[in-house]
Amino acid sequence: SQKIEQNSEALNIQEGKTATLTCNYTNYSPAYLQWYRQDPGRGPVFLLLIRENEKEKRKERLKVTFDTTLKQSLFHITASQPADSATYLCALAGGSQGNLIFGKGTKLSVKP
Amino acid sequence: GAVVSQHPSWVICKSGTSVKIECRSLDFQATTMFWYRQFPKQSLMLMATSNEGSKATYEQGVEKDKFLINHASLTLSTLTVTSAHPEDSSFYICSARLARLAVRDTQYFGPGTRLTVL
Numbered sequence: 510s511q512k513i514e515q516n517s518e519a520l521n522i523q524e525g526k527t528a529t530l531t532c533n534y535t536n537y538s539p540a541y542l543q544w545y546r547q548d549p550g551r552g553p554v555f556l557l558l559i560r561e562n563e564k565e566k567r568k569e570r571l572k573v574t575f576d577t578t579l580k581q582s583l584f585h586i587t588a589s590q591p592a593d594s595a596t597y598l599c600a601l602a603g604g605s606q607g608n609l610i611f612g613k614g615t616k617l618s619v620k621p
Numbered sequence: 622g623a624v625v626s627q628h629p630s631w632v633i634c635k636s637g638t639s640v641k642i643e644c645r646s647l648d649f650q651a652t653t654m655f656w657y658r659q660f661p662k663q664s665l666m667l668m669a670t671s672n673e674g675s676k677a678t679y680e681q682g683v684e685k686d687k688f689l690i691n692h693a694s695l696t697l698s699t700l701t702v703t704s705a706h707p708e709d710s711s712f713y714i715c716s717a718r719l720a721r722l723a724v725r726d727t728q729y730f731g732p733g734t735r736l737t738v739l
Contacts, residue, residue: 552714552730606670608655613664
């Protein structure tokens with residue numbers, strides 16, 4: 510069956526360090542992958558989209574990599590800040606309606 | 622930017638009553654809207670896909686007679702939870718897809734509606 514796994518439910522790091530979150534998928538051949546941020550009691554907010562022919566994408570302190578051979582995406586936040594604390598979701602457009610299929614998310618906590 | 626609103630942001634109701642949740646795209650036209658449900662510490666699960674002017678497509682296991690979806694215009698979709706029960710308590714989130722943009726598959730999400738059924 511198709512699966513998207515974010516193998517860390519929670520990640521705690523110190524302010525200023527780089528946070529690295531992992532997203533693995535099986536039985537998909539996605540044309541692209543997306544990362545979202547979700548704060549408690551709020552809807553997801555789109556961060557980055559990376560296509561299958563892109564190895565890496567950057568946006569300010571964010572960096573996403575996409576390895577279609579490993580079926581894995583890594584999401585990095587450099588120089589992390591307490592304000593970066595949130596749950597980060599990866600998603601693929603794998604549904605029959607073109608809908609997104611989400612991982613469970615990784616809850617990032619950045620300590621001052 | 623593309624903004625999606627939901628109303629209400631939270632609602633508490635008695636078991637057996639019906640609750641309507643609105644999802645609006647404020648500054649763009651959305652030909653497709655999606656309704657998701659999220660339980661605590663779980664991923665967003667798609668309930669149904671709503672295309673303007675046509676019947677919604679429901680995911681397997683989602684009762685279409687219980688979760689009524691109407692997408693009467695390009696900026697508004699509604700989800701009505703009929704005869705709500707405590708097990709329907711969840712966080713309901715809609716999203717809208719901007720088909721006209723270059724990155725056409727990006728979805729923009731509403732802030733969510735917390736439903737609590739007593």
